[in-house]
Amino acid sequence: MESLLTAIFSGTAQGSIYALVSLGLVLVWRGAGVVNFAQMGQAMFTTYIASQMIQNDYSYWSAFVVALAAGGLLGGLVDLGLMRPLTSRKNSQLLNSQSMRNAIPIIASLGILGILKALAGIIWAGEERGFPGPVQPNPISFGSTNLAITSFDLFVIAVVFFTLLLTTIFFTKTGMGLAMRASALNPEVTRLSGIKVSWVRTLGWIISGTASSLAGLLITPRTNLSPNTLDLLLIIGFTAAVVGGLTSLAGAVLGGFILGYVISFVSVYSAPENVFIAILLFLLFALFVRPQGILGSKEVRRV
Amino acid sequence: MLTIKNLVTQYDSIKALDDISFQAKPGVITTVIGANGAGKSTLLRTISGLERPTSGTIQWFDKELTRMSVEAIVRGGITQVPEGHAVISQLSVAENIELGGLFRKRIARGDLAKATTEVYELFPLLYDRRNEPAGSLSGGERQMLAISRALVSRPKLLLLDEPSLGLAPLITAQIIEIINNLCRNTGLTVLLVEQNANTALKVAEHGILLALGKVVADAPARELINDSALRTAYLGY
Numbered sequence: 001m002e003s004l005l006t007a008i009f010s011g012t013a014q015g016s017i018y019a020l021v022s023l024g025l026v027l028v029w030r031g032a033g034v035v036n037f038a039q040m041g042q043a044m045f046t047t048y049i050a051s052q053m054i055q056n057d058y059s060y061w062s063a064f065v066v067a068l069a070a071g072g073l074l075g076g077l078v079d080l081g082l083m084r085p086l087t088s089r090k091n092s093q094l095l096n097s098q099s100m101r102n103a104i105p106i107i108a109s110l111g112i113l114g115i116l117k118a119l120a121g122i123i124w125a126g127e128e129r130g131f132p133g134p135v136q137p138n139p140i141s142f143g144s145t146n147l148a149i150t151s152f153d154l155f156v157i158a159v160v161f162f163t164l165l166l167t168t169i170f171f172t173k174t175g176m177g178l179a180m181r182a183s184a185l186n187p188e189v190t191r192l193s194g195i196k197v198s199w200v201r202t203l204g205w206i207i208s209g210t211a212s213s214l215a216g217l218l219i220t221p222r223t224n225l226s227p228n229t230l231d232l233l234l235i236i237g238f239t240a241a242v243v244g245g246l247t248s249l250a251g252a253v254l255g256g257f258i259l260g261y262v263i264s265f266v267s268v269y270s271a272p273e274n275v276f277i278a279i280l281l282f283l284l285f286a287l288f289v290r291p292q293g294i295l296g297s298k299e300v301r302r303v
Numbered sequence: 304m305l306t307i308k309n310l311v312t313q314y315d316s317i318k319a320l321d322d323i324s325f326q327a328k329p330g331v332i333t334t335v336i337g338a339n340g341a342g343k344s345t346l347l348r349t350i351s352g353l354e355r356p357t358s359g360t361i362q363w364f365d366k367e368l369t370r371m372s373v374e375a376i377v378r379g380g381i382t383q384v385p386e387g388h389a390v391i392s393q394l395s396v397a398e399n400i401e402l403g404g405l406f407r408k409r410i411a412r413g414d415l416a417k418a419t420t421e422v423y424e425l426f427p428l429l430y431d432r433r434n435e436p437a438g439s440l441s442g443g444e445r446q447m448l449a450i451s452r453a454l455v456s457r458p459k460l461l462l463l464d465e466p467s468l469g470l471a472p473l474i475t476a477q478i479i480e481i482i483n484n485l486c487r488n489t490g491l492t493v494l495l496v497e498q499n500a501n502t503a504l505k506v507a508e509h510g511i512l513l514a515l516g517k518v519v520a521d522a523p524a525r526e527l528i529n530d531s532a533l534r535t536a537y538l539g540y
């Protein structure tokens with residue numbers, strides 16, 4: 001009973017972070033057709049910024065806000081400074097082949113990842129350091145037993161649920177949210193409706209950057225911070241996004257939580273070192289059973 | 304007045320539009336007819352800014368369109384209903400309509416609400432199904448939706464690319480009648496691309512016949528409708 005509750009709670013807390021990462025990946029994938037391998041590099045970098053601020057005696061919350069803003073800024077810059085110029089050159093020989101057109105932004109995102117890691121190494125000496133949360137990770141007890149969930153986990157769950165609520169309202173209730181969905185589904189019809197699709201795409205990069213920055217702030221109190229700490233999170237987030245269908249925002253979030261439970265159940269009932277193989281098996285299983293993802297739909301075309 | 308002069312649009316080395324010039328008068332329907340591959344869609348795509356011409360000019364009154372972005376052209380009152388019932392199937396009917404007027408939301412909220420009511424009055428069927436995904440509509444209903452999305456932007460020039468494609472004659476007649484009424488009642492200018500020459504020439508005031516990217520006839524619609532020699536030569540019936 002105790003281990004069941006532990007698995008459920010820690011699965012929820014971790015799953016909510018995976019959901020953010022997966023959401024960030026899907027936002028960029030739907031909008032720009034790019035798997036952004038630099039995403040967690042961006043988050044690593046902004047978490048270092050927050051860590052530096054806290055070291056310089058700024059409060060946790062001001063560092064938190066600055067890191068989120070920096071995440072958005074970095075996302076926007078990647079699009080404006082690199083992705084847009086790279087993909088908009090119509091008369092380039094290289095870009096004439098569709099496979100090159102798809103490959104170039106991915107290679108560029110790997111380049112950014114490399115640059116961000118190198119920069120973090122230079123600026124912060126690349127040493128592993130701790131990163132605080134806003135609350136002490138005190139264990140929460142249920143009756144007389146201590147659960148493997150802390151007040152920090154509760155904070156994580158609350159922040160992520162609030163974020164997901166805001167995101168849902170944004171996408172379903174606002175004009176800008178409609179423009180983002182429409183741009184991802186059919187850019188040409190959206191442009192013919194007078195909407196500046198390229199700016200909507202940039203907004204997708206900004207939101208994605210902010211969400212991943214948040215994920216970085218929420219995961220590092222558990223894992224510590226180094227230039228490579230968030231690599232695993234990208235893999236898990238990507239798996240979650242694929243499981244969720246890669247194009248569905250709700251699917252991405254659901255995929256994140258499912259992966260959180262898979263990982264926590266495997267570490268509680270089996271052993272933490274089996275987590276990797278479990279992720280892989282789960283991905284294969286999911287692709288086999290529902291190749292279009294849990295919430296993805298098969299493209300239905302009628303004339 | 305839409306004035307097109309010496310327009311050339313190429314796909315790589317193929318000239319899809321080869322030195323086209325014509326005018327479309329305001330407040331009436333001008334139809335562009337021609338066989339498959341004549342360059343009709345390319346013409347509308349070039350007017351909308353989706354394709355860039357290699358040379359020539361497109362003027363809407365005193366505005367030169369060839370250097371404007373797609374979005375700026377739409378915001379300037381020139382809206383296209385593209386070929387093939389272009390709606391976004393995953394969005395609801397109401398969202399598709401909302402999309403068409405989104406760019407006016409801040410500048411003309413009141414009129415946007417009015418325009419939305421008007422298109423629902425034109426197509427009551429869409430109102431009944433406003434919360435369903437556009438993908439669940441029939442071909443004719445989708446065409447109505449695509450036209451509605453264009454109309455809520457309050458266009459001054461409406462570009463219609465083969466609205467009759469795949470529709471029963473009765474539905475086509477209905478849609479064409481609605482467009483015709485809009486022209487008469489609101490002064491809307493329409494450029495109607497059709498393969499179905501008879502339907503189009505009946506409602507249009509003026510006709511342009513395209514063949515292999517060139518204008519081969521430019522005359523009042525009632526003259527073209529009776530010119531059987533031209534028809535056999537270029538449309539094959």
Ligand SMILES: Nc1ncnc2c1ncn2[C@@H]1O[C@H](COP(=O)(O)OP(=O)(O)OP(=O)(O)O)[C@@H](O)[C@H]1O
Binds near residue numbers: 339340342344346
């Ligand atoms: N994206 C493209 N790339 C290369 N060639 C194209 C492209 N689009 C159209 N073409 C060519 O340009 C010519 C004109 O095509 P367009 O689509 O304008 O014809 P259309 O009159 O609209 O035909 P339809 O009645 O079949 O719709 C055709 O020869 C076509 O093959």
Ligand SMILES: [Mg+2]
Binds near residue numbers: 344
């Ligand atoms: Mg065509």
